[in-house]
Structure formats: structure tokens, C-alpha cells
Amino acid sequence: MTVRVRIAPSPTGNLHIGTARTAVFNWLYARRHGGQFILRIEDTDQERSKPEYTQNILKGLQWLGLNFDEGPFFQTQRLERYQAAVQQLLDHGHAYYCYVSEAELETLREAQKARGEAPRYDNRHRNLTPEQRAEFEAQGRRPVIRFKIEEPQEISWRDLVRGSVTWNSRDLGGDLVIARSAEAGVPGQPLYNLAVVVDDIDMGITQVIRGEDHVGNTPKQILLYQALGAKLPEFAHTPLILNAEGRKLSKRDGVTSISDFQALGFLPEALLNYMVLLGWSPPDAEELFTLSKAASQFDFERVNSAGARFDWTRLDWINSQYLHALAPAELADRLIPVWQAAGYGLDPVAERAWLEGIAALVGPSLARLPEAVAMASYLFVPEVELDAEAVAQLQQPGAQAALRALSESLAEFPELSAEAAGAWINRVTKAQGVKKGLVMRSLRAALTGAVHGPDLLQSAALLHQRGWLMQRLQQHLAPSAV
RNA sequence: GGCCCGUUCGUCUAGAGGCCUAGGACGCCGCCCUCUCACGGCGGUAGCACGAGUUCGAAUCUCGUACGGGCUACCA
Numbered sequence: 001m002t003v004r005v006r007i008a009p010s011p012t013g014n015l016h017i018g019t020a021r022t023a024v025f026n027w028l029y030a031r032r033h034g035g036q037f038i039l040r041i042e043d044t045d046q047e048r049s050k051p052e053y054t055q056n057i058l059k060g061l062q063w064l065g066l067n068f069d070e071g072p073f074f075q076t077q078r079l080e081r082y083q084a085a086v087q088q089l090l091d092h093g094h095a096y097y098c099y100v101s102e103a104e105l106e107t108l109r110e111a112q113k114a115r116g117e118a119p120r121y122d123n124r125h126r127n128l129t130p131e132q133r134a135e136f137e138a139q140g141r142r143p144v145i146r147f148k149i150e151e152p153q154e155i156s157w158r159d160l161v162r163g164s165v166t167w168n169s170r171d172l173g174g175d176l177v178i179a180r181s182a183e184a185g186v187p188g189q190p191l192y193n194l195a196v197v198v199d200d201i202d203m204g205i206t207q208v209i210r211g212e213d214h215v216g217n218t219p220k221q222i223l224l225y226q227a228l229g230a231k232l233p234e235f236a237h238t239p240l241i242l243n244a245e246g247r248k249l250s251k252r253d254g255v256t257s258i259s260d261f262q263a264l265g266f267l268p269e270a271l272l273n274y275m276v277l278l279g280w281s282p283p284d285a286e287e288l289f290t291l292s293k294a295a296s297q298f299d300f301e302r303v304n305s306a307g308a309r310f311d312w313t314r315l316d317w318i319n320s321q322y323l324h325a326l327a328p329a330e331l332a333d334r335l336i337p338v339w340q341a342a343g344y345g346l347d348p349v350a351e352r353a354w355l356e357g358i359a360a361l362v363g364p365s366l367a368r369l370p371e372a373v374a375m376a377s378y379l380f381v382p383e384v385e386l387d388a389e390a391v392a393q394l395q396q397p398g399a400q401a402a403l404r405a406l407s408e409s410l411a412e413f414p415e416l417s418a419e420a421a422g423a424w425i426n427r428v429t430k431a432q433g434v435k436k437g438l439v440m441r442s443l444r445a446a447l448t449g450a451v452h453g454p455d456l457l458q459s460a461a462l463l464h465q466r467g468w469l470m471q472r473l474q475q476h477l478a479p480s481a482v
Numbered sequence: 483g484g485c486c487c488g489u490u491c492g493u494c495u496a497g498a499g500g501c502c503u504a505g506g507a508c509g510c511c512g513c514c515c516u517c518u519c520a521c522g523g524c525g526g527u528a529g530c531a532c533g534a535g536u537u538c539g540a541a542u543c544u545c546g547u548a549c550g551g552g553c554u555a556c557c558a
């Protein structure tokens with residue numbers, strides 16, 4: 001049987017990293033087994049679902065390169081299917097109308113709590129007579145539809161991640177609401193557990209791969225599969241991504257959506273690599289891998305069952321590794337939009353070589369793309385302001401003389417490559433009889449406005465290419481200094 | 483409260499009874515490289531939650547305890 005898996009986000013928020021990680025596991029599993037990966041948008045909560053969230057989810061998956069083979073399917077376009085399933089359950093005596101009001105349920109739960117019992121629906125409307133139903137209808141009460149959960153009974157499954165999991169139906173909270181009460185003229189909307197099961201059956205899903213927070217839904221869904229006479233899929237409940245406090249990562253934790261990570265300057269391949277590592281480990285113990293390599297090795301045997309804390313430091317390291325491995329041309333492609341967004345005037349076509357030079361210069365120091373803005377700022381403006389340390393450097397004994405000598409001998413190096421810049425500095429060092437460090441630190445301060453930064457020789461060469469080198473040198477030559 | 487699940491360096495993890503004097507990676511610390519900051523290289527630091535049991539032998543199996551998490555809607 002061919003593998004068919006799915007990711008089923010609800011468009012009630014941006015694509016969350018937890019959802020994306022589940023998507024990756026599904027995608028990897030599908031690729032590993034030559035199966036299909038399906039996208040389904042679970043938008044039955046019409047109050048909270050928004051089209052812009054659907055767009056965000058689609059964009060996020062695309063950015064990550066998690067292409068799906070079928071879909072997106074929308075649950076709101078499948079309402080007849082759910083109604084048919086509900087009707088089937090009703091017809092077969094697996095479901096019934098329940099008229100208990102929310103207030104009555106609340107009272108019930110409070111009483112149970114007061115007695116120290118677990119809150120649950122007591123199935124009180126399971127066997128209503130036609131007269132009782134008529135009475136409630138006459139009162140104008142709108143029923144929900146509940147699915148009968150026979151108690152007690154053991155429900156267990158072999159989870160691909162956690163092994164055998166067993167549940168007793170007594171702990172499921174009583175008969176399950178599968179359709180909301182109808183509004184005037186509008187039939188009751190189907191609820192999550194019903195819709196999921198109907199969809200997974202219709203779409204021929206063979207493995208349900210989802211987060212651990214869904215384990216409690218699984219026994220309910222298994223019962224629904226059985227009542228609908230369908231074959232059970234396999235289940236895999238993956239560990240959760242945790243925040244620094246060890247709790248499930250939620251929107252409240254700040255940066256959690258894929259679009260946020262994109263905006264922060266992470267590369268999709270790095271983020272993917274990191275997400276996969278949060279719970280799965282490759283058999284060869286290599287930390288850095290491509291998705292397609294992971295797909296050739298992916299296996300639930302190697303998925304952890306414990307939750308994993310999200311670690312920014314490690315993500316940064318992985319991102320830096322990907323950034324450092326990029327060729328200057330590729331890096332420039334990613335950096336140019338970032339520089340443009342920062343307001344640097346540049347011509348991506350005419351200045352291509354120069355821009356690639358900058359990319360090559362800052363590349364090895366980068367952990368996130370936007371760092372290249374501040375790091376290369378002195379290469380995008382004709383004049384720089386000195387920071388306090390740079391000012392101090394230029395006041396060092398001999399600094400001004402060195403700069404003067406540098407500017408005077410610059411003409412001897414018309415094609416100032418990084419290598420030639422080295423010769424240039426050596427010549428001045430010798431002529432001045434000072435330490436090379438003094439010359440270089442002073443030159444750095446004058447050219448970049450700071451005492452720390454990327455490689456000085458390359459910087460000088462780049463500034464020279466741009467035609468700013470001499471000007472930059474003289475900008476910081478105090479007329480009175482000797 | 484109830485149910486389910488989990489627990490190896492600070493963090494992510496390897497480990498399926500002897501290969502473990504518990505391995506790798508991030509971080510951190512030190513050294514090297516170096517005009518600087520990074521990068522890179524080398525080295526160091528640090529862990530099997532606890533207690534019983536099974537066994538010749540347990541990080542690995544069993545039970546209990548503790549701690550942590552998830553779920554407990556007419557949300558998904």
C-alpha cells in the first residue's frame with residue numbers, strides 16, 4: 001500500500017514552527033517511502049480562521065520547499081461529506097442529538113469538580129424519547145450531535161514513536177460532540193475530531209503523523225474510524241518543541257512563525273535542518289544535512305519521544321554554517337535584498353562584482369543575513385563617522401603620519417587588489433619605521449570608522465574599486481596633525 | 483484533580499545488557515591563527531533523576547518514587 005500522509009494546519013495563525021516541523025516529518029516520511037504528502041487546511045472554525053493565515057501557511061511551506069503532492073484541500077468545502085458521515089453515525093445508532101445547554105454543562109462540571117471527580121459529560125441525553133426531544137425542540141433548544149463512547153473499553157494502538165499507548169474510554173470525557181448546535185437555518189458545523197477522521201479516511205491517509213499534543217484525540221478518533229467502518233491508519237505522535245521553560249512553544253513565546261524566522265534572516269535550508277534535528281537524529285550522526293539526504297534516512301525509530309527545547313544559539317550556529325558554505329554569488333543573491341531593504345542605494349546589475357566582493361568579505365562572519373547590514377555599512381556610504389574607539393586610534397602617536405604616508409603612496413598602486421593593499425601597507429610601515437599593527441589599525445579606523453570589522457585588505461580593495469579609498473583616507477587626516 | 487506520555491552534559495543528542503573509563507554537536511573556557519571582530523584549527527569543562535529488583539553484568543529490562551510535560555471545549 002502506498003504511503004499517504006498529510007499536514008493539516010488550521011488557518012487561525014501564521015505557520016507555526018511546530019506545525020512546520022510536523023510538516024517536515026510528514027514530508028520526509030512520504031519521500032522516504034515514495035508516497036504522497038497532502039496539504040489540508042482545517043478551517044472549520046470559521047470564527048478564528050482567516051484567509052491571510054492560509055496565505056501565510058502556503059507561503060511558508062513554499063519558502064521551506066515542502067512541496068505537497070495533493071491539495072490544498074479545505075474543510076469548509078467538504079461540509080457535505082461531514083454531514084453525510086454524521087448522518088451515517090446517526091442512522092447506525094452511533095450518534096444522537098443532545099439538548100443540554102452550555103449553562104447546564106457548566107453546572108454539571110462544577111458539581112463534578114466539587115466532588116473531586118474529573119469533569120465529563122454524563123451522557124444524559126443519550127436515550128431521549130421522541131417526546132422528550134419534541135419537548136426540547138419546542139423550547140427552542142438547538143441540539144449538538146454527540147458520538148456514543150461505550151464505556152469501559154480499552155483502546156490501544158502501536159504508536160510509531162511511542163510504542164504501545166493504551167486508553168480507557170472512561171477517560172474520554174463522555175460522549176463526544178461531533179457537530180455544533182445549528183444556528184437558525186444553518187446546519188450544525190462539524191467539529192475537529194469528526195472532520196479529521198472523515199478526511200483522513202476519504203484521502204486514504206495511511207500514517208497520521210502529528211504532534212504529541214494530539215495523543216488524547218487519538219482514542220476518540222480510533223472509535224470514530226471503527227464506527228464509520230474504516231480501516232485504521234498508523235499513528236505517530238512526535239515530540240513537542242519546547243520553550244526555554246520547557247513548556248510547549250506557543251505564540252506567546254514571541255518568534256514562532258516561519259515568516260518570523262524568514263524575516264530574521266535564517267536560510268530555509270538551515271531552519272529545516274534545525275527543525276529536523278529537534279527530535280530526529282541521522283544514523284551517521286552528521287548534524288548538517290540536506291532535506292533529500294534526510295529523506296533517504298528518515299525513520300521513526302530514530303525520532304525521540306521526549307520534547308526538545310528550542311535553542312536559538314544552536315539555530316544560529318547551523319544558519320552560520322549554511323551561510324559560510326554559500327558561494328559569493330549565491331550569498332550576494334540573498335544579501336542584496338537585505339541591503340536594499342536597509343536603504344542602501346545599489347545597482348544589483350551594474351555593481352554585481354562589487355556586491356559579490358562584499359558578500360565574500362562579510363560571509364565568513366555572518367550568522368544571520370541582516371548582520372551584513374551593519375557589518376558592511378562603511379562600504380555603502382561615501383563617508384563614515386568614527387566611533388569613540390576609532391577616534392582614539394587615530395589619536396595614537398604616529399597614526400596621522402601613517403595615514404598621510406598611506407594617502408601619498410596610494411597612487412603607486414592603481415589596481416589595488418587585496419594583495420596589493422598588503423604591499424602598500426608594508427611599504428608605508430617600512431618607510432615610517434613603525435609597527436605594522438599601528439598602520440593597519442589606523443587604516444581600519446579611517447576606512448571603516450571602527451576598530452573591529454571584516455578583513456582590512458579586502459575592505460581597502462573594495463573601497464578602492466568603488467573610488468572612495470582616497471577620499472576616506474583624507475577625510476580623517478587632521479590638517480594640523482603632523 | 484483525572485488520564486496519557488516523558489526523564490543521558492546548561493542545550494540538542496548517540497546509546498536497544500558486556501564494545502561505556504558514557505560518544506558527538508552547540509554553548510562556555512583556554513591555546514593557535516590574526517591589525518581587530520568573526521571564521522577556522524586544537525584542547526578542556528560538564529551528564530545516565532532517585533530507589534529497589536532481574537542478571538555473572540544495566541544508561542540500556544521490570545517495578546516504585548520524584549520531577550517535568552501534554553490533554554482534559556459546541557478550538558484545532
